[in-house]
Amino acid sequence: MTLIDGKLVSSVIKDRVQAEVAVLKDKTGKVPGLAVVLVGEDPASAVYVKNKNKTCEKVGFQSLSHNLPADTDEATLLKLVGDLNSDDSVHGILVQLPLPKQIDSQRVLEAIDPRKDVDGFHPVNVGHLASGVKTLAPCTPAGIIEMLDHYKIDIEGKRAVIIGRSNIVGKPMAMLLLQRNATITICHSRTKDLPAVAREADIVVGAIGKPRFVTADFVKDGAVVIDVGINRVDGKLVGDVDFDNVAEKCSFITPVPGGVGPMTIAMLMQNTLTAFKSIHNL
Ligand SMILES: Nc1nc2c(c(=O)[nH]1)N[C@@H](CN(C=O)c1ccc(C(=O)N[C@@H](CCC(=O)O)C(=O)O)cc1)CN2
Ligand SMILES: [Mg+2]
Numbered sequence: 323m324t325l326i327d328g329k330l331v332s333s334v335i336k337d338r339v340q341a342e343v344a345v346l347k348d349k350t351g352k353v354p355g356l357a358v359v360l361v362g363e364d365p366a367s368a369v370y371v372k373n374k375n376k377t378c379e380k381v382g383f384q385s386l387s388h389n390l391p392a393d394t395d396e397a398t399l400l401k402l403v404g405d406l407n408s409d410d411s412v413h414g415i416l417v418q419l420p421l422p423k424q425i426d427s428q429r430v431l432e433a434i435d436p437r438k439d440v441d442g443f444h445p446v447n448v449g450h451l452a453s454g455v456k457t458l459a460p461c462t463p464a465g466i467i468e469m470l471d472h473y474k475i476d477i478e479g480k481r482a483v484i485i486g487r488s489n490i491v492g493k494p495m496a497m498l499l500l501q502r503n504a505t506i507t508i509c510h511s512r513t514k515d516l517p518a519v520a521r522e523a524d525i526v527v528g529a530i531g532k533p534r535f536v537t538a539d540f541v542k543d544g545a546v547v548i549d550v551g552i553n554r555v556d557g558k559l560v561g562d563v564d565f566d567n568v569a570e571k572c573s574f575i576t577p578v579p580g581g582v583g584p585m586t587i588a589m590l591m592q593n594t595l596t597a598f599k600s601i602h603n604l
Contacts, residue, residue, distance in 0.1 A: 324473065324574045326548075328581040331472045332465070332588035336381055339591045343382040346604060354598035355384040356414040356440065356590075357406045361399060361425065362392035366552075367418045373587055374416070381591050384411065396425045400433050407435040413601055414440035414594035419490070437601055440593040443489065451497045458593050463495035465585025466527065466548055467502065473574060475525075475546055477502040483520045485509045485536060485562070486529035491550050495527055516540070528562035538567040546574045550582050 347353050356378050360371045371387065378385030388402060399417075406415045415438045421427045431439075436446035442460040450457035470477060482504040486492040496506045504525065509516050511530070520526055520540035528536040529550035541547060551562025561578030569575050576582055598604070 323569055323572055326469050326473055326574050326576045326581060328465075328469060328576060328584045331469050332584035334472070335468060335585075335588040336377065336591055339588075339595050340381040342595060346599070347382065350602065350604065352598075352602065353382055353384055354413045354594045355386060355409075355411045356416065356594045357386040357388060357409075357412045359388045359390070359399070359402065359406075359415070359417045361390045361394050361418070362422050364420070366554075367420075370587075371418050374590060377587050377591060378594075383591070383594060386412065392422055394422070394425070396429065399425060399430055403430060403433045407433075407438065412438065413598040414438055414590075416441055416590065438597055440590055440597055442494065442593070448489075448494075451494060454501055458597060459498060460490060460494040461586045461589035461593060462491050462550060462582060463498050464593075465589040466495065466550075466582060467498050468589065469548075469576070469582070469585060470525075470546070475574060477504050477525070479503060479505070480524040481505050481507070481522055482525040482527065483507045483509060483523035484527045484529065485516070485520065485540075486527075486531065486550070488529065488531075491529040492527075495529065499525070530562050532562060533560045534562070534564040536563040536568060538564065538571055541568050541571045543571055544573045545571070547572045547576070548582065549576050549578050551578060552583060 358371050358374050375385045375387050406412050415434050431443045436444045439447050442458040447457045451459055482499045484492050484495050487508050487510045496508050500506050517540045521542050525546045527548045533553035533555050549561035549563040553560050559579050
């Protein structure tokens with residue numbers, strides 16, 4: 323069994339972004355700018371936003387942080403997004419999810435200029451991804467593809483079972499694996515005999531948000547297991563995969579923490595660089 327090291331792969335990507343930013347800065351006098359918007363005080367979101375800003379600085383981006391109170395109304399947030407859309411120093415806009423209940427998240431995501439949508443959640447980018455058009459793809463599933471490639475894990479012709487159908491991970495993961503010629507099944511809470519379906523897979527992606535949900539009986543011998551879960555149980559961080567039991571059966575597995583998580587932020591840097599180059603025709 324090989325442990326997939328997300329910290330290592332994310333460093334490779336961040337170093338690559340940093341090197342390209344330095345070259346583009348010499349050439350154009352400009353650097354990519356990322357605006358990160360946080361509404362409220364969810365502690366986990368605050369940590370992710372802080373890490374995003376810190377990573378921006380590391381790779382040489384300009385990072386702009388907008389922290390709004392938890393009772394912010396939708397109109398105020400839409401106005402901010404509009405201002406960021408027309409700010410030429412901003413190439414990427416990220417609204418941290420989840421948003422407070424009074425705000426319609428979909429309406430906010432649809433207000434972001436698709437060219438600056440570094441999360442890849444705008445319907446234009448979702449549609450491009452589904453159509454196989456090159457686009458800004460959601461960071462977590464894009465990071466998973468990077469990890470598979472780094473470890474030279476074949477995707478073409480493989481059976482991939484994705485457990486979870488979220489817009490952030492499950493659905494875009496299916497599109498990206500399909501683009502790479504895998505055969506895709508998306509499972510969810512209503513799937514009948516989920517373990518039997520998952521046992522067909524060469525690649526299993528656990529993204530259902532239930533701690534240690536994917537047990538050894540979901541996994542065929544030699545399968546590749548990717549754990550997207552981040553659950554806090556008794557003060558400990560655990561994934562959607564029952565790591566200790568599954569690890570014995572699989573060929574590759576991602577740990578939690580230190581697997582998929584760090585890739586999300588690395589791919590955000592990659593997407594911001596891509597948006598910058600596309601906006602400036604570089
Ligand atoms: N607008 C967005 N909101 C959210 C996204 C997103 O991609 N865009 N994804 C998640 C949260 N997320 C980034 O925003 C994220 C989650 C986890 C990690 C990470 O590095 N995890 C570490 C553990 C960190 C910890 O101790 O909590 C790991 O797995 O090693 C980075 C980013 C929901 N919202
Ligand atoms: Mg909402």
